[in-house]
Amino acid sequence: MISVSNLHKYFGKLHVLKGVDLEVKAREVVVMIGASGSGKSTLLRCLNFLEMKDEGTITFDGREIDPTTTPLNTVRENVGMVFQHFNLFPHMTVLENVIEAPVHVKRTPKAQAIEQAKRLLDKVGLADKGDVYPEKLSGGQKQRVAIARALAMEPSVMLFDEPTSALDPELVGEVLEVMKGLAADGMTMVVVTHEMGFAREVADRVVFLDDGTIAEQGDPETFFSNPQHPKAKQFLSRVL
Amino acid sequence: MTSFLNDLISTFPAFIRAAWMTLQITGISLALALVIGLVFALMKVSGIKALSVIYSGYVGIIRGTPLIVQIMWLYFGITQIVVLSAFWAGTIALAIHSGAYIAEIFRGCIQSVDRGQMEAAESLGMKRGLAMRRIILPQAFKRAIPPMGNQFIIGLKDSSLVAFIGITEIFSLSMDNAAVTFKQLEFYTIAGLYYLAMVALFTYLLSRLEDRLDTAK
Secondary structure: OEEEEEEEEEEOOEEEEEEEEEEEOOOOEEEEEOOOOOOHHHHHHHHOOOOOOOEEEEEEOOEEOOOOOOOHHHHHOOEEEEOOOOOOOOOOOHHHHHHHHHHHOOOOOHHHHHHHHHHHHHHOOOHHHOOOOHHHOOHHHHHHHHHHHHHOOOOOEEEEEOOOOOOOHHHHHHHHHHHHHHHHOOOEEEEEOOOHHHHHHHOOEEEEEEOOEEEEEEOHHHHHHOOOOHHHHHHHHHHO | OHHHHHHHHHOHHHHHHHHHHHHHHHHHHHHHHHHHHHHHHHHHHOOOHHHHHHHHHHHHHHHHOOHHHHHHHHHHHHHHOOOOOHHHHHHHHHHHHHHHHHHHHHHHHHHHOOHHHHHHHHHOOOOHHHHHHHHHHHHHHHHHHHHHHHHHHHHHHHHHHHHHHOOOOHHHHHHHHHHHHOOHHHHHHHHHHHHHHHHHHHHHHHHHHHHHHHHHO
16 A cells, blocks of 8 residues: 655654655555654654655555645545554644645535534544534543544544653553544554554564664564564563 | 914814824734734744744845834935835834734743643644644734733834835924924924824734733633
């Protein structure tokens, strides 16, 4: 579904991604882990062009995306993104947040969008919060709304950028539960996270990044019980 | 004191007409200034270098020169090209002047909206223009209200400078009365009272607006 090859990204002189190759198959859950600064968030953000690659190719469903010729909004419509800091629209209610893109981007009739939004809010356990403004919600609730908002565009893949890192520990579980449900439904997911339990339980494949390259990848069982790369061993000994 | 009250009452009809002129000039110039300010602010945040340079030129020149010079230039200077009535020369000068400050307010408020808002909007497939209109500007406008209120009050008081191109508004009427009667203290006090009343009205309306937006989010 997504194919990345030889991806390079610089921030000024800083070489953040140094030739990354990554394949994500349909219905696959790929969890990217690594120390901060390893480039995992940057890689994720390159996938929906919030960061522009400097070199390399990104392909969706066999079609190479050239940011200079492809309107990126059409690509992003199919790629849901969940942010560390939620980025809900504070001037809109929960329901308005969820219907905003379907109504104004997809031109879904409003009544239909509202119906869909209610279904999605129910799915993330917030059916009763539609009329509330985001500031009244806990972090975990905000993130679940953000997931519903992304799902409302019916994307073919969902990207998660450290979705639980800004949450109080007791709120992490409710967000992970929603993500597990998505994975069980067969959603294609790329997740950057520090939640090793989630990676172990839900991931089809774990990708370990170190210093802008993929140092090791494999199924979670093998990776967590028997990491090969010295940096991966070191990382796991620190976080597990 | 009785003589002061007499002056106040006897000139009341004339001052009300003058106050109406002040309000017209202020209202029209500020409405134009809002449009000018928004257009220039959007030019600045467009990310297009040429537009950004135009913005800097405009704001630089307007903030770098006194309003009275701008009014005189537009009324007496530009007559070689177009002849503007005193009313329109004054109103347009005020609009261009306030526009520069309002542009700065809008620019600051747009840029103060968290970058994540634009990213979230774009990640949902919104184009930049749509995201600006639906997501960024509503948040920026709300933040702009307190500094905008301040700028409106300044605009109201700055309108007194059009007295110098012969428009009969509050300040010029006070000057005329003071000159004829030699009651300088009385008539400039009266001018001050009218401005004070209008500013108080502005302030009240603004605080009402802020309250409403705060409860409506």
